Amino acid sequence: MSRRVGVTLLGLVFLLAGAGCGSGHTLFAPVDDRAAVFWDRQDTQSAALMRELVETFNASSGLLPIRWEHAGGYAEIFRKVSAGIQAGLLPAMAVSYESMTSEYIAAGAAVPLERWIHDPVRGLSEKDLADFFPAALESNRYAAHGNRMYSFPLAKSVLVMYCNREVTRRAGVERSPDTWKAFLEACRAVRAVTGKPALAMVPDCSTFSGMVFSMGGDVYDGQRLLYDGPESMAILDLLEVMVREDLLCMASPGTFDDNIALVKGDAAFVLRSSSSRAYLLRVAGDQAAGLLDIAPIPQKDPSHPATVLFGPNVTLFAVPEEQQAAAWSFVRWFTEPEQSARWAVATGYIPVRRSAMEHPLIREAWAQWPPNRVPYECMRYARPEPNVDGWQQVRVLVERALVEVMSGTRTARDAAEWLQRESTRALERAVRAEGRTAGT
Amino acid sequence: MKTTGSNGWRVGRVLPRIPRVSVRTLLLYAALAGGAFLCCWPFFWMLSTSLETFQEAMAPGLSIWPASWHWENYVEAWRSSPFPRYFLNTFLVAGTVAVAVTTSAALAGYALVFLRFPGRRLAFLVSLGAMMVPFEAVFIPNFVLIARLGWYNTFAALIIPWCANGFSIFLMRQAFLGIPSDYYEAARLDGCGPARFLFRVALPLVRPTLSVTAVFAFLGSYNALLWPLVVTADGSRRVVQVGLTVFTTESGVQLHLLMCAATIVMLPSVLLFLLAQRAVSETMLATGVKG
Numbered sequence: 001m002s003r004r005v006g007v008t009l010l011g012l013v014f015l016l017a018g019a020g021c022g023s024g025h026t027l028f029a030p031v032d033d034r035a036a037v038f039w040d041r042q043d044t045q046s047a048a049l050m051r052e053l054v055e056t057f058n059a060s061s062g063l064l065p066i067r068w069e070h071a072g073g074y075a076e077i078f079r080k081v082s083a084g085i086q087a088g089l090l091p092a093m094a095v096s097y098e099s100m101t102s103e104y105i106a107a108g109a110a111v112p113l114e115r116w117i118h119d120p121v122r123g124l125s126e127k128d129l130a131d132f133f134p135a136a137l138e139s140n141r142y143a144a145h146g147n148r149m150y151s152f153p154l155a156k157s158v159l160v161m162y163c164n165r166e167v168t169r170r171a172g173v174e175r176s177p178d179t180w181k182a183f184l185e186a187c188r189a190v191r192a193v194t195g196k197p198a199l200a201m202v203p204d205c206s207t208f209s210g211m212v213f214s215m216g217g218d219v220y221d222g223q224r225l226l227y228d229g230p231e232s233m234a235i236l237d238l239l240e241v242m243v244r245e246d247l248l249c250m251a252s253p254g255t256f257d258d259n260i261a262l263v264k265g266d267a268a269f270v271l272r273s274s275s276s277r278a279y280l281l282r283v284a285g286d287q288a289a290g291l292l293d294i295a296p297i298p299q300k301d302p303s304h305p306a307t308v309l310f311g312p313n314v315t316l317f318a319v320p321e322e323q324q325a326a327a328w329s330f331v332r333w334f335t336e337p338e339q340s341a342r343w344a345v346a347t348g349y350i351p352v353r354r355s356a357m358e359h360p361l362i363r364e365a366w367a368q369w370p371p372n373r374v375p376y377e378c379m380r381y382a383r384p385e386p387n388v389d390g391w392q393q394v395r396v397l398v399e400r401a402l403v404e405v406m407s408g409t410r411t412a413r414d415a416a417e418w419l420q421r422e423s424t425r426a427l428e429r430a431v432r433a434e435g436r437t438a439g440t
Numbered sequence: 441m442k443t444t445g446s447n448g449w450r451v452g453r454v455l456p457r458i459p460r461v462s463v464r465t466l467l468l469y470a471a472l473a474g475g476a477f478l479c480c481w482p483f484f485w486m487l488s489t490s491l492e493t494f495q496e497a498m499a500p501g502l503s504i505w506p507a508s509w510h511w512e513n514y515v516e517a518w519r520s521s522p523f524p525r526y527f528l529n530t531f532l533v534a535g536t537v538a539v540a541v542t543t544s545a546a547l548a549g550y551a552l553v554f555l556r557f558p559g560r561r562l563a564f565l566v567s568l569g570a571m572m573v574p575f576e577a578v579f580i581p582n583f584v585l586i587a588r589l590g591w592y593n594t595f596a597a598l599i600i601p602w603c604a605n606g607f608s609i610f611l612m613r614q615a616f617l618g619i620p621s622d623y624y625e626a627a628r629l630d631g632c633g634p635a636r637f638l639f640r641v642a643l644p645l646v647r648p649t650l651s652v653t654a655v656f657a658f659l660g661s662y663n664a665l666l667w668p669l670v671v672t673a674d675g676s677r678r679v680v681q682v683g684l685t686v687f688t689t690e691s692g693v694q695l696h697l698l699m700c701a702a703t704i705v706m707l708p709s710v711l712l713f714l715l716a717q718r719a720v721s722e723t724m725l726a727t728g729v730k731g
Contacts (some may be wrong), residue, residue: 031592031673043689072669072685079579080670086580087587256692260498279691285495348691 028090028109030319035067036092036326038314039077042070046347053343057333064326067094073408074100074312081317085109090317093328098387099395100138101151101315105142106324106389110315112148113140116328124332128353132335135309136352139384143222151313154329155349157275158378159210162259163293167194167268176295180215180238183269183298185424187247190268197249199242200258200267200336203402205395207271209385211235215300220386225394225427226419227401234300236405236412243408250406253399259283263291271297273310274375278348281369292372296378309382311349390430394423473578484704490514490699497696510696517700521683522675530679531708533598533668540603541657542650548604549612550638554624564613571606579667586671597671598679602661608653615649616642651719659709678707 031037042050050068058065071077071094075343078100084090085107096104104110117123129137136153163176171190177183188200209219217231226232242248249267251257259276261267263284272280274294281288299305316327333339340351341359356362357376366373385391401419404410410418484504489497490513492506551557552564582601591597619642627637643650665681672678686706687698713720 036633037673041690042684043694046689047686067674070686072682073688076666076669076685079666083580083583083670084587087584089587089592144569259692264499273691276691279689282494283692 028088028319030171030318030323031089035065036323037067037069038327038330039069039071039080039094041073041077041095049343049346051191053334057330061326061329063329064322066326066330070435077104090319092323093314093331094252094318096151096315097310098151099314099392100388102142102389104315105145105150109317110150111318111324113152113316113328114148115326117149122325122329122332131353131355132432133352133354133379135384139266139309139387140313142387144389151315153311153313153336154331155343156309156311156352157273157349158375158382159207159271159297160274160312160375160378161295161297162262162270162272162280163295164262164265164268165293165425166291167265170194171268171438177298178294178302180298180300184238184241187242188245191245191247196266198247198268200249200251200261200270201406202251202255202258203253203399203406204309205398206308206385208235208398208402210297213306213383214297216304220388225420225423227423228416233412233416236416239405240412243252243406248406255264274350274378275310275348289369292409294374296374305381307378307382309384350375388427389428393426393430397423397426460730464589486699486702489696490703492530492696494694494696513696513700514704517697518704520697521686523680523683523704525675526680526683529677530662533595533679534658536599537661538658539607540599542654544604545608545612545653546643546650548609549616552613553616555634567606569611583670585714592671593673593677595677598668598677603619608657611649611653612646615646619645648719648722651716654718655712655716657710662709676678
């Protein structure tokens with residue numbers, strides 16, 4: 001997730017750099033007149049499935065065909081869109097995180113989706129809408145922009161805990177710890193037996209948000225940030241204790257060293273997105289099913305669980321109506337149970353509609369390896385992070401504070417105070433910048 | 441070893457004399473060998489990883505010998521992206537850019553050194569200034585221009601913005617400065633025009649620098665990723681570096697395939713460098729050619 005930090009910061013630089021040559025378009029020219037282009041970031045295997053799904057859709061839609069394009073990683077996609085906004089040339093849609101969409105909205109490039117969602121022909125019925133996980137939809141509403149939906153979820157993932165069963169068994173930890181207290185004890189037991197840190201963790205803002213949620217808290221209450229609140233403090237204190245007792249191994253941001261440590265038995269626990277499980281299973285190879293396990297992240301009160309919702313969305317751009325219609329129709333079609341179940345089984349993402357969970361493909365995946373079911377159960381109580389303007393800058397600060405606590409260079413108390421002060425300033429700066437943009 | 445024969449003559453084989461090597465030289469060679477090893481290590485590691493299984497490649501540590509050799513990784517990596525098409529596009533783009541940059545740099549460098557015209561100094565300063573503007577600063581204006589010209593997803597977008605650059609002009613100017621002005625004046629007295637002097641006298645004298653300019657331009661274009669990714673839409677115009685991006689996912693990297701593809705993509709540039717090595721060395725060393 002730390003890549004996302006760099007992604008949007010770079011994009012911000014590009015947007016600001018390009019502001020001087022902007023031409024104030026309200027309607028953008030499409031990159032292809034004869035197709036609704038979709039800029040996406042799938043890798044070799046998922047790209048093959050995405051192409052297949054796009055072909056299936058095109059064969060029966062009767063609309064402009066969708067043309068799927070691999071546009072690099074999120075950083076490159078953000079750069080392409082940022083440059084496209086300045087040039088007045090955009091695709092029909094692009095994959096995006098909420099922080100990226102916020103920038104597109106500010107530049108006048110993203111279109112609100114209510115008119116498509118409630119379109120009598122192509123829209124979603126009340127029954128359809130009720131079928132979506134509420135959090136998956138809510139994360140696409142932008143409070144700073146009239147609480148309208150400017151992006152739509154294709155598939156999601158949640159923060160879960162991966163365990164190395166071999167290591168935990170050796171340490172006498174038979175069940176995945178369900179509270180943070182039990183988790184700390186489990187880590188101590190692992191350390192006593194293996195002599196190695198029990199938790200491998202990448203300093204990541206979303207992971208921290210999920211941990212705070214699981215403590216019963218929040219990171220933003222709609223008015224102010226809560227990094228000096230008791231729940232944030234509790235997590236930072238926990239990390240500080242784990243560092244002091246050598247229970248925690250920090251993996252470099254942007255790497256996958258924590259996953260490798262887990263599979264090789266150099267760590268017992270890893271906190272990661274549920275979409276990592278396909279990759280982790282592959283790294284573990286033949287022994288994966290017996291070696292790895294997935295559990296909900298520990299909680300303060302397991303009867304009121306919470307975790308964080310991950311996963312990119314898709315933003316539709318202000319291109320001619322014909323293009324938007326095709327793009328929206330594809331998004332709607334993609335989220336239907338049949339397609340989303342195929343996508344979920346192949347990629348490790350979770351469908352955004354509840355009914356997809358009844359699909360035979362999903363049931364088969366659960367039967368094949370029961371831990372596959374855990375992320376789906378977590379979806380019921382997963383919550384998104386704030387999507388306020390300036391959140392991307394806050395992410396950078398959170399990750400810096402985490403690095404400092406996890407490397408033992410700053411105490412939890414100091415880090416919380418610094419983080420609260422600096423992140424509040426970052427949001428204020430973003431609000432001022434937004435005001436300037438709106439005023440010009 | 442020497443022995444004495446029956447006739448009293450000393451016969452036998454004389455061992456070759458071992459040259460005396462000072463400790464200092466030994467230490468120097470050891471340091472150089474160490475440096476060479478460090479430089480080569482990433483390449484060994486890349487080759488080794490390219491032949492490992494996915495699980496081996498993801499294992500921690502820097503093992504350099506695969507447990508078993510998986511040459512089929514190269515086939516899989518080759519099929520993961522339309523590499524034949526990407527290579528064709530890359531050679532077309534990088535080759536054209538190399539020719540264009542060399543031509544523009546030679547003409548500009550020559551004019552800056554041998555021709556007298558108002559604003560000559562300013563023109564040189566502007567070309568130096570262009571060297572100091574980072575790519576990020578011209579990225580959006582360039583893209584806007586390309587889009588408005590209707591060049592999105594065309595070879596023109598990949599080639600034309602990179603047909604001239606300040607560094608190459610600077611390099612060629614420095615090379616032409618090494619030619620004594622007496623040559624130019626003598627040639628002019630003999631009735632040789634500026635163009636004839638350029639092609640018959642000056643360019644042959646700066647051939648190594650010309651080669652280096654071409655090599656640098658080719659490699660710069662060959663290694664470009666962001667610009668080709670941004671200004672192209674599909675495989676029909678994309679280049680090899682873009683092909684490498686498909687091996688990185690949000691959850692991790694297919695390291696063994698990425699290393700296979702990196703090995704394949706690296707080969708032409710290594711070959712080119714080996715061919716042009718002499719010219720590169722000469723240019724680097726001959727910065728102070730005296731007339």
